[in-house]
Amino acid sequence: METKRVYLNQSDMPKQWYNIAADMPTPMQPPLHPGTGQPIGPDDLAPIFPMNLIEQEVSTQRWIDIPEEVLEILAIWRPSPLTRAYNLEKFLGTPAKIYFKDESVSPSGSHKPNTAVAQAYYNKAFGIKRIATETGAGQWGSSLAMACQLLGIELKVYMVRISFEQKPYRKILMRTWGAECVASPSQDTSFGRKMQAEYPDTPGSLGIAISEAIEDTVTSKDTRYALGSVLNHVMLHQTIIGLEALKQCEMVGAYPDIVVGCCGGGSNFAGLAFPFIRDKIYGKNLRIVGVEPSACPTLTKGSFLYDFGDTAATTPLLPMHTLGHNFIPQPFHAGGLRYHGMAPLVSQLVMDNLIEPMSFNQIQTYEAGMTFARTEGIVPAPETNHAIAGAIHEALKCKETGEAKTILFNFSGHGIMDLAGYDAYMDNKLTNYEMPEEEIQAALKVLESYPKPKVS
Amino acid sequence: METKRVYLNQSDMPKQWYNIAADMPTPMQPPLHPGTGQPIGPDDLAPIFPMNLIEQEVSTQRWIDIPEEVLEILAIWRPSPLTRAYNLEKFLGTPAKIYFKDESVSPSGSHKPNTAVAQAYYNKAFGIKRIATETGAGQWGSSLAMACQLLGIELKVYMVRISFEQKPYRKILMRTWGAECVASPSQDTSFGRKMQAEYPDTPGSLGIAISEAIEDTVTSKDTRYALGSVLNHVMLHQTIIGLEALKQCEMVGAYPDIVVGCCGGGSNFAGLAFPFIRDKIYGKNLRIVGVEPSACPTLTKGSFLYDFGDTAATTPLLPMHTLGHNFIPQPFHAGGLRYHGMAPLVSQLVMDNLIEPMSFNQIQTYEAGMTFARTEGIVPAPETNHAIAGAIHEALKCKETGEAKTILFNFSGHGIMDLAGYDAYMDNKLTNYEMPEEEIQAALKVLESYPKPKVS
Numbered sequence: 001m002e003t004k005r006v007y008l009n010q011s012d013m014p015k016q017w018y019n020i021a022a023d024m025p026t027p028m029q030p031p032l033h034p035g036t037g038q039p040i041g042p043d044d045l046a047p048i049f050p051m052n053l054i055e056q057e058v059s060t061q062r063w064i065d066i067p068e069e070v071l072e073i074l075a076i077w078r079p080s081p082l083t084r085a086y087n088l089e090k091f092l093g094t095p096a097k098i099y100f101k102d103e104s105v106s107p108s109g110s111h112k113p114n115t116a117v118a119q120a121y122y123n124k125a126f127g128i129k130r131i132a133t134e135t136g137a138g139q140w141g142s143s144l145a146m147a148c149q150l151l152g153i154e155l156k157v158y159m160v161r162i163s164f165e166q167k168p169y170r171k172i173l174m175r176t177w178g179a180e181c182v183a184s185p186s187q188d189t190s191f192g193r194k195m196q197a198e199y200p201d202t203p204g205s206l207g208i209a210i211s212e213a214i215e216d217t218v219t220s221k222d223t224r225y226a227l228g229s230v231l232n233h234v235m236l237h238q239t240i241i242g243l244e245a246l247k248q249c250e251m252v253g254a255y256p257d258i259v260v261g262c263c264g265g266g267s268n269f270a271g272l273a274f275p276f277i278r279d280k281i282y283g284k285n286l287r288i289v290g291v292e293p294s295a296c297p298t299l300t301k302g303s304f305l306y307d308f309g310d311t312a313a314t315t316p317l318l319p320m321h322t323l324g325h326n327f328i329p330q331p332f333h334a335g336g337l338r339y340h341g342m343a344p345l346v347s348q349l350v351m352d353n354l355i356e357p358m359s360f361n362q363i364q365t366y367e368a369g370m371t372f373a374r375t376e377g378i379v380p381a382p383e384t385n386h387a388i389a390g391a392i393h394e395a396l397k398c399k400e401t402g403e404a405k406t407i408l409f410n411f412s413g414h415g416i417m418d419l420a421g422y423d424a425y426m427d428n429k430l431t432n433y434e435m436p437e438e439e440i441q442a443a444l445k446v447l448e449s450y451p452k453p454k455v456s
Numbered sequence: 457m458e459t460k461r462v463y464l465n466q467s468d469m470p471k472q473w474y475n476i477a478a479d480m481p482t483p484m485q486p487p488l489h490p491g492t493g494q495p496i497g498p499d500d501l502a503p504i505f506p507m508n509l510i511e512q513e514v515s516t517q518r519w520i521d522i523p524e525e526v527l528e529i530l531a532i533w534r535p536s537p538l539t540r541a542y543n544l545e546k547f548l549g550t551p552a553k554i555y556f557k558d559e560s561v562s563p564s565g566s567h568k569p570n571t572a573v574a575q576a577y578y579n580k581a582f583g584i585k586r587i588a589t590e591t592g593a594g595q596w597g598s599s600l601a602m603a604c605q606l607l608g609i610e611l612k613v614y615m616v617r618i619s620f621e622q623k624p625y626r627k628i629l630m631r632t633w634g635a636e637c638v639a640s641p642s643q644d645t646s647f648g649r650k651m652q653a654e655y656p657d658t659p660g661s662l663g664i665a666i667s668e669a670i671e672d673t674v675t676s677k678d679t680r681y682a683l684g685s686v687l688n689h690v691m692l693h694q695t696i697i698g699l700e701a702l703k704q705c706e707m708v709g710a711y712p713d714i715v716v717g718c719c720g721g722g723s724n725f726a727g728l729a730f731p732f733i734r735d736k737i738y739g740k741n742l743r744i745v746g747v748e749p750s751a752c753p754t755l756t757k758g759s760f761l762y763d764f765g766d767t768a769a770t771t772p773l774l775p776m777h778t779l780g781h782n783f784i785p786q787p788f789h790a791g792g793l794r795y796h797g798m799a800p801l802v803s804q805l806v807m808d809n810l811i812e813p814m815s816f817n818q819i820q821t822y823e824a825g826m827t828f829a830r831t832e833g834i835v836p837a838p839e840t841n842h843a844i845a846g847a848i849h850e851a852l853k854c855k856e857t858g859e860a861k862t863i864l865f866n867f868s869g870h871g872i873m874d875l876a877g878y879d880a881y882m883d884n885k886l887t888n889y890e891m892p893e894e895e896i897q898a899a900l901k902v903l904e905s906y907p908k909p910k911v912s
Contacts, residue, residue, distance in 0.1 A: 001524060004531040007463035068457060075460040076539075076833045083532075087606070105561055107834045109872065146833050150543070169625075172875035175882060176829050373632055377532045377602050378563045416565065416873055419628040426631060 004086060005102075006248045008079035014243040015066055017236045020274045020345060022062035023281050025352050028232075028344065029453050031316035032306055037451050040316045047218050048225045050126030053119065056233040064236065066118075067125075073117045073150055077106045078240070082248035083411075087375040089395070096398035097254065098391055100411040101245045101272055102378075108173070110381065110413030111268045112143035112228055115237035119226045120147035130154040130223040132216040134184065134209030136264075137163050137335030137383070138170030139413060140228030145179035158184035158192075158212040160338070161204035162331045169417055184209035191215050191312045205328045206265075206339045211312030229265025230309060230318070230343045238271025241410065246275055249408070256286055256408035258394050262386035263290040263299060263357070264336045266343030268412035274345075276408075277354055288355045290346065291390035293365070295433040296329040298322065298342045299350055299357035301440055306450050307341055319453035320347040323435075324443035330433045332362050333421030334382035351455060360389040361432040366425040368392050369415065373422075381413035382421050460542060461558075462704045464535035470699040471522055473692045476730045476801060478518035479737050481808050484688075484800065485909050487772035488762055493907050496772045503674050504681045506582030509575065512689040520692065522574075523581075529573045529606055533562045534696070538704035539867075543831040545851070552854035553710065554847055556867040557701045557728055558834075564629070566837065566869030567724045568599035568684055571693035575682045576603035586610040586679040588672040590640065590665030592720075593619050593791030593839070594626030595869060596684030601635035614640035614648075614668040616794075617660035618787045625873055640665035647671050647768045661784045662721075662795045663767030670770050685721025686765060686774070686799045694727025697866065702731055705864070712742055712864035714850050718842035719746040719755060719813070720792045722799030724868035725843075730801075732864075733810055744811045746802065747846035749821070751889040752785040754778065754798045755806055755813035757896055762906050763797060775909035776803040779891075780899035786889045788818050789877030790838035807911060816845040817888040822881040824848050825871065829878075837869035838877050 021028060030039035042054045049057070056064065066074075085098040103111035123131060131153055135141025141157035148155040157179055164171065164183035174181045182188055184204050185195035189212040195202060202208070210227070217225040227234060249255050259276045261269030273288050280286055292299055298321045307322040309315035320341045323329075327340040342350075349355045360368075369385035371392065372378070380388055391409040398405050415422070424430045477484060486495035498510045505513070512520065522530075541554040559567035579587055587609055591597025597613035604611040613635055620627065620639035630637045638644055640660050641651035645668040651658060658664070666683070673681040683690060705711050715732045717725030729744050736742055748755055754777050763778040765771035776797045779785075783796040798806075805811045816824075825841035827848065828834070836844055847865040854861050871878070880886045 001466070001469075001527045001531065003466045004528070005466060005533070007465065009463065010457070010459045010461060013457075071457045072460070072542075073833070075457065077461070086528075107870075149830050150833055169872065169875045172879045173835065173872060176826070176835055176875065176878045178830065370632070374605050374634065377529070377606055379629065379632055414563075416625065416629060419625045419632065422632045423628045 004084050006082045006251055008244055008248055010075055012247060013071060013079055014240050016063040017066055018239040018243060018275050018278065019059060019062055019064055019236050020278065021060045021232060023278055024348060025281060026348055026456060028348060029319040031318050032451055034313065034317050048214065050123050050128055050224050052122045052126050053233050056236060057231060067121060070118050070121045079244045080105050082245055085376050088372060091371065091375045092392065092395050092399065094395040094399040095402060095404040096395040097404065097406045098395055099254065099408045101241055102411045103241060103268065104378065104411055104414035107146055108139060108143040109417060110139045110143065111238060111241060111271060112139045113147060114240055114271065115234045115267065116143040116147035118237040120144065120151045120153055123224055124151050124153055128222060128224045130220065131226050132156045132213040132223055133226045134158045134206060134213045136160050136206050136338055137418060138167050139336055141181060142170055142173045142177065144226060145174040145177035148179065149177040155179040156216060157181040158186060158209040160184055160206060160209050160335065161202065163335045166420060184212050186212060189215040203331045205311060207311030207325055210310035211314055214310060214314050229267040230341060232345055234267050235270040235274065235343055235345050238267045239274050241271035242273060242275035245272060245408065254406050257405040258287045258289060258407045260289045260291060260387050260390040260407065260409035262337065262383050262412060263292045263342065263346065264383060265339050266346035268410050270343060270346055272410040277349060280354060289358055289390050290355050291358050291360060291386040293332060293334055293337050293386060294359040294361045295332050295435065296338055297359050297435060298340065300359045301435065303444055304347055304351055304453060304455060305447050306453055307447055309341060317450060318344050320344045321350065323440060324446055326446055327443045334386065336383040337386065358390055360386060363430050363432055365389045366421060366430060370425065379415045380411065381415040382418055384412045387412065460540050462538045462707055464700055464703055466531055468703060469527060469535055470696050472519040473522055474695040474699060474731050474734065475515060475518055475520055475692050476734065477516045477688060479734050480804060481737060482804055482912060484804060485775040487774050488907055490769065490773050504670065506579050506584055506680050508578045508582050509689050512692060513687060523577060526574050526577050535700045536561050538701055541832050544828060547827065547831045548848065548851050548855065550851040550855040551858060551860040552851040553860065553862045554851055555710065555864045557697055558867045559697060559724065560834065560867055560870035563602055564595060564599040565873060566595045566599065567694060567697060567727060568596045569602060570696055570727065571684065571690045571723065572599040572603035574693040576607045576609055579680055580607050580609055584678055584680045586676065587682050588612045588669040588679055589682045590614045590662060590669045592616050592662050592794055593874060594623050595792055597637060598626055598629045598633065600682060601630040601633035604635065605633040611635040612672060613637040614642060614665040616640055616662060616665050616791065617658065619791045622876060640668050642668060645671040659787045661767060663781055666766035667768030667770055670766060685723040686797060688801055690723050691726040691730065691799055691801050694723045695730050697727035698729060698731035701728060701864065710862050713861040714743045714745060714863045716745045716747060716843050716846040716863065716865035718793065718839050718868060719748045719798065719802065720839060721795050722802035724866050726799060726802055728866040733805060736810060745814055745846050746811050747814050747816060747842040749788060749790055749793050749842060750815040750817045751788050751891065752794055753815050753891060756815045757891065759900055760803055760807055760909060760911060761903050762909055763903055765797060773906060774800050776800045777806065779896060780902055782902055783899045790842065792839040793842065814846055816842060819886050819888055821845045822877060822886060826881065835871045836867065837871040838874055840868045843868065
């Protein structure tokens, strides 16, 4: 039997995260204060984040030590396996070699705990007693609930209403791990009450939920905010994925020609891709592909602008690809990809042509997910289906050209708590939605008066 | 950082199963034909099972090769990790070392695919096109669905009604893997229609669902039946768990003083325990503890008798601990442990004092599960909570005596598709049920006229 799934011993776990800020071809442009248009400093962020995470957010140090206590908790499920998808290759009839890094083995079923544990740890180290956060599909909220439980921190989660209603098990999971979870928009914040009054039928959005969590943070005692994606320190914590993958690739004597991940806020994608992008920056020949839903086409149809991270326009302005902070995407199943913006680091790397964005519609992604579930046996999360669609797309190109390329994608999570979309797919009830160009341009109009990031 | 989670390379995966029938101190007593009271032969089972599995069922060969194609599918998630529960130990303040074998990493979240893949393989090898089966909580049905999908066999699943209604995601999971799933009792078999007519409000039971699946099997073309527990060949296929654990124990330089598993039909327990019981038979000093729910106390309060495996009394008579085939347990949350009987191999080993049975009530098991989820981070299946309750019980005894014993238990599955019980527990809505002695004796009366197994 050929080895299919490659494990890494815990003694070989990476002991440092990789900070791509040290290697960016174009230096990162700073977050701006929305009032003054001036770069914000660490002190401006202090009401929102603990200072130790703010230091990571602005750090340009290439390697940052992972604290021992964080490693010990990550060791509940890490290192995650690297698996060769032999059956998928065979089914596609492709000469390509397809590998996936399996982040679904964590207790909450996705990559999210990688940063949840780190953030809970740094908050605790800074003396914070309580965290407020938002969650889309529930992956982030439940992951942070687990992390806060293990580290002894109180947690309140604002969950996007549509997911709150469609995914009752996610709520119970958060509760089992000791967190309080409410539907957003909620009655617990003034912005939530305002949104409920104005849009009583709103499915909610990540942007709204972030606004609520930030309002909670700045109005509560000993509380800080935690974000599951977008920010530099989140990308940093996720790089353990790619660093492990590099070691595992070496173990199997393979190196990817193409690295693929799905992009919502950017963190699972960055986690796998950044260590490989480093190689690319230093001359290695490979392609890095970020896949997003065509119903929320931030990278493929949005613009690189300064925008807010939340709907209430309370965060600093971030230089990123965006569809406008008022954009509320259709309620498609991949809740984790329903975000108007994109991580500034990922956005800048797209601008620098180090990342190729790509999009698929909902039905295409479920087709890919079903194919994977029925050949490789593991049911992917709706978000992960986007990465699989990208990997299959590239593998079929290899079939045409006869090239035996090595494709590596991030299996960011399993779908066994998110099965409704599969049911709808099998009943032919899934819909596609492509955002018209004029709607996108209209959504971006609100940003006209703000400073623009430099584009070289 | 100390190593918490021990992986085994795929090249070190066991290549043979261990058949404890070769080492039983008391030879197994044969299944009997209910009409004649005579031992049944392989031909009697031929309408139900393919002959290659019947051969395994009656084999006394100690080591049986695992087919290459089975190994290749098991390699999707195996070898499973062995993890040291440091946080649980610390929380309990016990000098005991607690390890668990983590079977929750499979695509369906439990140990069930270990035998599902093997059974689907042998059916396929024998030319069978379709399988009928039953499922309780849905772990077995979904695992077999995955296996049949990967091996190209059609599958119909009769799912115990209460689970069918409470666990919609399990249905979708089976469907995603290509299986048809109906609530049992169903309208699709004459026994199902009879039960529906007599007991319109019945929550169903594994016994009823088995009867339906067997009726389907013998009345359909190219169809055989598959059982997820109880039978000798099922125990055999599960021994890969214990064989891996033995290797992993050696890697960490530990050997258990106590091995613990939860017992429904007996398969996850046997899978971990049998290779260790072999050591015990050959002189090693250790205890083997099987934990069951006090609401379905087969080993602790039932009798060792010849009984049917199903409610309709259509199977051969098996020598086993039983509560009577008419017994329909209360609808407690650990659906996989709601079975009136117990694997004959496990039963005989209990009679031979090689296994100690133990029971806990529902609230005790959820207490244990919550403790585990909040210290080790992984949410256990309701069934698995029984094994954890047993392990914690033994660890607390060590705390009293000051002994640093090594406890190994089987983490048979995760609970993130079975969270309703946790919600009820946190709302103080969980109930306990202890079966009164006279009710048990009454349930066993039906067996008076049948032959009795020998008891030495």
